[in-house]
Amino acid sequence: MSQIFEGYENQYCQLSANLSKKCAAAAVLDGEQKKQKISEIQVGLDEADSLIRKMDLEARGLQPNIKAMLLVKLREYKSDLNNLKSEVKRIASTNLNQAARDELLEAGMADTLTVSANQRDRLLMSTERLNKSSNRVRESRKVMLETEELGVSLLHDLHQQRHSLLHANNTLHGVDDNMSRSKKIITSISRRMDRNKWTIGAIITVLVLAIGAILYFKLSK
Template sequence: MDSAGGSELFESYEQDYEAIKVSIRERLNASGSEVGEVKKQTLRAADREIDEANEILHQMEMELLNLPQGSRTRLQARLRGHKTELERLKQTLKRAQSTSRSTADRDELLGGASGGIDLDTASMDQRTRLLNGTDRLAESSRRLQDSHKIALETESLGAGILSDLRGQREQIIHTRNTLLEADSNIDKASRTLKGMARRMATNKLITASIIAVLVFLILFVIYRKIVS
């Protein structure tokens, strides 16, 4: 959800940039047919809007940091295009300002009143955009704080998981040692049983031999008595 919200905020900045870009172009185009103080005020208003456009692009660049890599790469290409486009507008403004300084100020008195009205309108537009920008900055700050809080919670959860894994590892090692000890005892018992089996077999063989000898002696005694 954060990624989607970040993308929407980026696009909101982009819409504001497009609007102010249109205004800059209109002022630059209008300055071509203006002279004197009117032209100077128009160019100053365009200059202020270029600064504002720069700030919007900066906010767009900051917003990219909150997006996943896939969306970030796609939007970075658009941001580079906007920066290139704004740089062209800056160059156009510089040329217009240079031309304005070298052009005779023939219509200064006639254009003064309308220029003041245009400047007031530009100031109001700029104030409105600045207020909107402040609201978006506050929203970005809130989202960054939320992201920081989530990061801290994730870190705490990760530490708890690592602690549980460490405890499970110790239990597994203890169980493994117990199994090795039991295996060793089983080997000892197996060797003992095999030794007992060998001794039993030997005792049986000895017993059978003794019985055979006794039977032989008995038969021998009986035979001697019969012969005698």
């Protein structure tokens, strides 16, 4: 998850809790004190709106799977902010007397705090679920990266083996060519030896005949 988003998220949760306390306090005030407190709350609501927009922009710039989870969080925060705004409008439009303030202190403020606490619990549960989902996404991404690295390593090994096989094939072709040339040379030498044998045989035959003729003429005289 984006650290920038988490920073905005922490700021918003703290601001939302502070605004809820101020709303509860403003509900029991009257006159100028009430107006001043509502003005403070309005400033906080503007700041909360700004944080929501920043979180929205940051979430939309992330990867689709992470963006989807963060947008779910944003819907919760926007709902929380709308509830705060509605509460502020209700407080601003109501002029409570002392009896109403006492009743609010005894019942209304307790209900507001209960609702706010329940909403915070829901937000925390949603945040916890989304964090778990983010962890699963990170683990899946880690497995994918490891698988990709393994695939790259296997392709590299196969490439090296292919290179070795091609080299061995070229070597075998070279040996085959050398053997063919050697065979041709041996055949040529064998033919020459055969021709030399016939030549030597013919020479010996001529010499024998010449010697025989010479002996014949000498003996005949």
